[in-house]
Amino acid sequence: MGRLCLGMDGEELTEQETALYDRQIRVWGAGAQRRLSKAHVLVCGITGTIAEFCKNIVLAGVGSLTLVDDRVVTEDALSANFLIPSDENVYAGKTLTELCRDSLKDFNPMVRVSVEKGRPLMPLFPDIIEIKNILHLDLTGDLSSFGSEFYGKFDVVVVSCCSFTTKKKNEETIECELHYPSFEESISVPWKSFPRRFSKQYFAMRVIERFEEAEQRKPGELSIADLPAVLKLKKELCEAQSLNESHIPNALLERLVTDTREFPPVCPIIGGILGQEVIKTISEKGDPVKNFFFFDAMDGKGIIEDVSGNP
Amino acid sequence: MASRKHLAAVKGAKVLMVGAGGIGCELLKTLALSGFQDIHIIDMDTIEVSNLNRQFLFRQSHVGQSKAKVAREAVLKFRPEISITSYHANVKDSDFNVDFFKQFNVVLNGLDNLDARRHVNRLCLGADVPLIESGTTGFLGQVTVHVKGRTECYECQPKPAPKTYPVCTITSTPSKFVHCIVWAKELLFAKLFGDKNQANDLNVRSSDGASSSKQAEDVFEHRDDEDIEQYGRRIYDHVFGYNIEQALSNEETWKNRNRPKPMYIRDVMLNELGQQNGSVEKNGAANEVYSVSAMASLGMKNPQDIWSLMENSRVFLEALKLFFMKRQKEIGNLTFDKDDQLAVEFVTAAANIRAASFGIPLHSLFEAKGIAGNIVHAVATTNAIIAGLIVIEAIKVLQNDTKNYRMTYCLEHPARKMLLMPVDPFEPNKSCYVCSETPLSLEINTHRTKLRDVVEKIVRATLGMGLPLIMHGSALLYEVGDDLDEDMVANYAANLDKVLSELPTPVTSGTMLTIEDFLQELSCKINIKHREEFDEEKEPDGMVLSGWTQAPAVAQDDKKSTANAGSSSSASSSMEPEKTDDIETTPGKKRKLSEVSESANPELSSVAGSSTRNPEKLELVDDDDDLVIFDNWDSVTDKKIKCNVSSSS
Known part of the structure; x- marks a missing residue:
């Protein structure tokens, strides 16, 4: 079953593709499906949310998906990731990406899924890359171990924070960003320039981020014991940014430091939104959200905030 | 939402999933990952090629096999320690009666048709088991929570009937x-x-x-x-x-x-x-x-x-x-x-x-197939999101966290900055014949209408009862079942062909009929009112059922008219949605929903549209101090429900 679809001109979908993708072509059209089938996606960092995302775009029929993450399977990685068989005989000695690749391949034989060896290192320099779109899921790890030539091969790069990178992801409050402004540009927008009713999750995540940075913690390496220090930092940041402290409820910060693992039902929600936005980006069907998405299982709201500094 | 606490609730729970299609595959996976350990799943369908783009538990090699069985095996591969019981069967089978439903702590629907949804709703009410209902179409989706006595049941708001076309439009004067x-x-x-x-x-x-x-x-x-x-x-x-x-x-x-x-x-x-x-x-x-x-x-x-x-x-x-x-x-x-x-x-x-x-403009085979097959648009991402939302609600239900139950809409375009919009559940509709005791009222010509018409048009088609029993006081007028003796069967058959006023126990103006369905354990009362004349155009059935608001037909492009055709088989031109795949909605309805969400941009109050609900103000769930109230919210949600977002597979 080869990729018959891309003949010399690559313009026509094959009968096989039309049959398989029938229901979604009815949503986004044949043109969008063709663009999807030519797109190459890179994913750095495997989490439960990213596993969901990968499933979604493989099902959607992207051209290829490349996975980067050399970690081996741990109990934690198993907990929210359905791509990893729970049999130790199967996963022993394999990296997360190898296992995910094997499962993802089965979902859609028309998509090439491959693994790139490499281990994201220190901070990301946003200007090393020339790519059409970068999506960050939460904060970024460092991908500088790959050259710009490597990134140039991809249409979309999704960077997920994992425990070995610099930042954290939280159980219930997760954000993703589209590269309208870069992530760095976005988070440097002064807080007081935001509208009055702005997602408290955004501020809370920045506080947690700064705390981890200052304490040189790995993302998610937090406990309730850190709460007093986190609250103190919040106060300082609010003063520096001229933001009323009530915009960052202490209860929210408490939740963020208490349980830092992924909450399984939230993974398909964030992975679904992220998949949808990437599909929009590639297929040129609809504008991707601009530019942060927050979901909190506590109140059930899925909110979009424009953090570009020029609303 | 500390995960330790819900883990305990989740671990001891026994859940029933109805439907192993688009939402079902996502839901089974997410339930397993979330720590559920005893899951039962019913689906009568087998796998088709066009399912594979989103029903990710299935492979090409599974085409033709039972969805419930294959889904079970696929999930056991990454969670072998949990218990999943599959049933390759119709949820309307009598095996799945109220007693069967009673063993579960919560029922989760990922269905593709109105009929089965209504049936499950009744069984859940009968068994007093909370129901979480869901549906998706394209990028749109919804999750609703139905807990007896606390929130509205699935049928508190009447659902639209499938669109039918007048025979003469089809045979003589097509315009679309x-x-x-x-x-x-x-x-x-x-x-x-x-x-x-x-x-x-x-x-x-x-x-x-x-x-x-x-x-x-x-x-x-x-x-x-x-x-x-x-x-x-x-x-x-x-x-x-x-x-x-x-x-x-x-x-x-x-x-x-x-x-x-x-x-x-x-x-x-x-x-x-x-x-x-x-x-x-x-x-x-x-x-x-x-x-x-x-x-x-x-x-x-x-x-x-x-x-x-x-x-x-x-x-x-x-x-x-x-x-x-x-x-x-x-x-x-x-x-x-x-x-x-x-x-x-x-x-x-x-x-x-x-x-x-x-x-009339011509169409491609692809488009024609969509119309002829009533194919609903479906993508994996929406199903995944909806499945996540179902599990979040299920966990609340298991913890009896009643204050936090939400209906959630997944929108295509953000409304008030939201892509996922939670709304407080509605209270039960006091006039709902399914979950309240309120009698219905039926205007009918008791001297001319036969019992058969009441059974077919009212009891079966409108009230959705499959195994009905009709009583007048303590006298049985009609009953369906396997265990009836021949005399009774003959008796009931004879009754069917009698007009109401000539039945052994005459039904006249003021009679209160009791209608029951054994399987659904549903009972409702109908107050009969005699009326001599009916408008042939507007009331073609010669009966008017009221007391529970019937939704208007979805589209009224043509007047119902059989003047030309002298035919009784208007059913032949109805567009019954296919049952095997994704639908219950027609393309027209879907379009309406997306219009709603588009126009639902910041100023929701500008959304026009008449409402069949009682006007009531609704507070958007919001934990900020300033609450936002939409005057027209109910018309918005109402449309959503009408245009109902309903697929699953």
């Missing part, structure tokens, strides 16, 4: 492409390839009576000695030429309409005739039935192309020929199936030729 599709699928296809004994309106016209209709019967008969090409051209000329000429002769019809153009094969295919000889042979003899294709034998590839009139005519003749040459044995037993390529080709071509005749 869908009318041509219905004609091609329900009438022409059925006439040529279906059961010859079925009533068919194809030749019913007002102008000429029985004689020509009789003659028409012969027209469709393929004589043994007749050349198949000859036969195809004869059918073509008859239905697209002669029948249109006949229709044109009735001047009255065309006073305010564009006159259709009769099509004859010799005009359409001037130089074409006789050129395609041998094409069938090229197609090869060893083809399997479903791979026989007129497009393939004519060298046409792209299903997205809109064919010219000539191309449609060639496909029409070729498809007809292929049916007789390659699938002779099935003729007489065929019903239209959206997965039958040749049937789709035939229907597309026939609908397009008719459309051309009536000046």
Whole structure:
């Protein structure tokens, strides 16, 4: 079953593709499906949310998906990731990406899924890359171990924070960003320039981020014991940014430091939104959200905030 | 939401999933990851190729197998320690009665049709088990929570009936492409390839009576000695030429309409005739039935192309020929199936030729297939999101966290910055006949209407009861069941043909009837009011049921009128959504929903539209201090529900 679809001109979908993708072509059209089938996606960092995302775009029929993450399977990685068989005989000695690749391949034989060896290192320099779109899921790890030539091969790069990178992801409050402004540009927008009713999750995540940075913690390496220090930092940041402290409820910060693992039902929600936005980006069907998405299982709201500094 | 706490609730829970399709696959996976350990799943469907783009637990090699079974095996691969019980069965089977439902802590629906949704709703009410209901269409989706006594039940707001088209619109005066599709699928296809004994309106016209209709019967008969090409051209000329000429002769019809153009094969295919000889042979003899294709034998590839009139005519003749040459044995037993390529080709071509005749824009095979098969748009991402939201609600239900129950809408375009919009659940509708005791009221002519009409039109069709029992006081008037003795059966059969006032226990104005369904454990009362006259146009059934607001039909493009047709089989032109795949909605409805979400931009109050709900203000769930209140919210949600977002697979 080869990729018959891309003949010399690559313009026509094959009968096989039309049959398989029938229901979604009815949503986004044949043109969008063709663009999807030519797109190459890179994913750095495997989490439960990213596993969901990968499933979604493989099902959607992207051209290829490349996975980067050399970690081996741990109990934690198993907990929210359905791509990893729970049999130790199967996963022993394999990296997360190898296992995910094997499962993802089965979902859609028309998509090439491959693994790139490499281990994201220190901070990301946003200007090393020339790519059409970068999506960050939460904060970024460092991908500088790959050259710009490597990134140039991809249409979309999704960077997920994992425990070995610099930042954290939280159980219930997760954000993703589209590269309208870069992530760095976005988070440097002064807080007081935001509208009055702005997602408290955004501020809370920045506080947690700064705390981890200052304490040189790995993302998610937090406990309730850190709460007093986190609250103190919040106060300082609010003063520096001229933001009323009530915009960052202490209860929210408490939740963020208490349980830092992924909450399984939230993974398909964030992975679904992220998949949808990437599909929009590639297929040129609809504008991707601009530019942060927050979901909190506590109140059930899925909110979009424009953090570009020029609303 | 500390995960330790819900883990305990989740671990001890026993849950029932109904549906292993698009939402079901996502839901089963997410339940397993979230720590659920005892999951039961019911689905009567088997796997099809068009499921594979989103029902990710299934592979090509599983096509034809039970969805419930394959889904179970797939999830056990990454969570072997949990218990999953699968049932390859219809949830309406009597095995799944109220006692069966009682063993579960919560029921999660990922269904594809209204009928099953209503049924499960009743069983959940009967068993007093909370229900979480869901649906998706394209990028839109919704999750709702139904807990007896606390929130509205699934039927508190009446659901729209499937769209049906007046017979005369289909047979004589089509104005939209869908009318041509219905004609091609329900009438022409059925006439040529279906059961010859079925009533068919194809030749019913007002102008000429029985004689020509009789003659028409012969027209469709393929004589043994007749050349198949000859036969195809004869059918073509008859239905697209002669029948249109006949229709044109009735001047009255065309006073305010564009006159259709009769099509004859010799005009359409001037130089074409006789050129395609041998094409069938090229197609090869060893083809399997479903791979026989007129497009393939004519060298046409792209299903997205809109064919010219000539191309449609060639496909029409070729498809007809292929049916007789390659699938002779099935003729007489065929019903239209959206997965039958040749049937789709035939229907597309026939609908397009008719459309051309009536000046209606032509459509591609891909589009025609969507309309004919009532195919609902579906993508994996929406199903995944909805499944996540279902599990979040399920965990709240298991913890009895009643204050935090939410209905959540997944929108295509953000409304008030939200893509996922939670809303407080509505209270039970006090006039709902399903979850409240409030009696319904039925206006009816008790001297003229037979019990049969009440059973068919009210008890079965409107109230959705499958195994009804009707009582007048303590006297049984009617009952369905396997264990009835012969006398009773004969007695009930006799009652069916009696008018209400002449029943052994007469039903007259003021009578209170009790209607029950054993399986659903549903009981409701109907107050009978005699009325002499009914408006034939507006009240064609001759009965009016009230007390519980009936949703208006989804689209009212044509007035219901049977004046022209003298036919009783209006059912033949209804567009019943396919049951095997994703739907319950028609494309028109979906469009409405997206309009709602689009126009639901920041100023929701500008959304127009009448509401069938009692006007009530609704507070958007918001933990910020300033609450936002929409005056028109109920009309927005109401539309959403009407346009209901309903697929699953």
